[in-house]
Amino acid sequence: MPNHAQLNNVSHKDLRIITARGAQYGDSVMSALTFPGEFRDLQAHYPIVFRKSADGSFEALALFGFQEGENLFLGPRGWKANYIPLAIERQPFLIGINGEELMVHVDLDSPRVSSTEGEAVFLPHGGTTEYLENVNSMLLALHNGIQQSRGFIAALLHCELLESFVADIELDDGSQNRLAGFYTIHEERLAALGGPALEGLHRAGYLQAIYMQIASMSNFRALIDRKNRANAA
Template sequence: MTNIVMLNNVDHQALRVVTTRAARYGDNVMTCATYPAEFRDIQAHYPIVFHKLADSNYEPVALLGFQEGENLFLGPQGWEVNYVPLAIERLPFLIGRNGEELNVHIDLDNPRLSRDEGEALFLAYGGVTPYMERVTSMLKSIHEGLQDVPDFIAALREHDLLESFVADIELEDGSQNRLYGFHTINEDKLYKLPGAALESLNREGHLLSIYMVLASMSNFRDLIDRKQRAVNANG
């Protein structure tokens, strides 16, 4: 459940946000949304794949696990790599609209909220804390970054570069794990595009994003290793 309201320094003066990363705070997710401006940071650790939406459109996501509720980057000490995707780090905050104006909203039912521990949102005598300044900057980056997704997806579809894939993973104990329902970029079709098409993709800023997606696929090996270690740890 969610209880989303616009943030204000009267009703929410005493609220704090726990920034520890753990499943109990809702970090046990298989995927999270991302966008082209974030791809450079995402591809350093996570595979970037495409999830088909109900309206037959697509969204890019960072892959964190192989099944629902599984985040293989969560360990006993928290998040195990040095970049947390912004779609996760920004929680429990989100951008909302008050008429035409964009505002910071907060989910009052989010388990990260506390009155006893965590980062304060507001200063005692007015103003926001440095933590809240970072949250605002993060939300602005996400909001602006998501505006680029429709054009990027449209370019991929125009050149028929998206293809579905299935990954079959066999672990040391012989167990089989299958990842399906996602799409990736068809490298063969990309390399066969005529020069004019590649020039157009480059001019529109999409070609770099495409190569970031392709580079990210090498992270599947690490994801499989993480899955193996998780299985070993659980006996």
């Protein structure tokens, strides 16, 4: 169970964070939450898909594998991509909300937390380190991005641009894998949109993110190749 605490330079004056990447630090995850402003960086490496939550809302995800607990971007030397999604990079920190104020919290039970190794969070006299300043920037970008995602998802639903898909994948060893429960952009409906609808998406800043998501789907081939290499190892 997570053990979240509001970060402060008294209780956590000796806090250090291990920034190495590996399964032992909780990185064996199939996907990570993302947002439209991050799509440009993600689309060079990962498929970006959408998932419907239990409450019926949609969220965007960067996909790392084909089953729960599988991250095909993890290797003996860490994360094998030039960009790590902010939802992964910011761990073990998260934002807590106190009224209208955003507060930095830390999961003290995270395997990344240490008092002897890793990046220092506070300076000896209590000031914030450059590492923590970077974390603060990541948390704010992630928080704002997730908030802005609501309008993006609403626009996709209004234009009926989300469609579910099922990917049946046969690997080199003959095994069958099925990826289901995710959604992508319906390209034919996008192409059929009239000028006013496209102009509205463009003015809202959503059109670029839509094309970034579509482009990201070409990464499925590379993800399958990673799966084949992992099975052969």
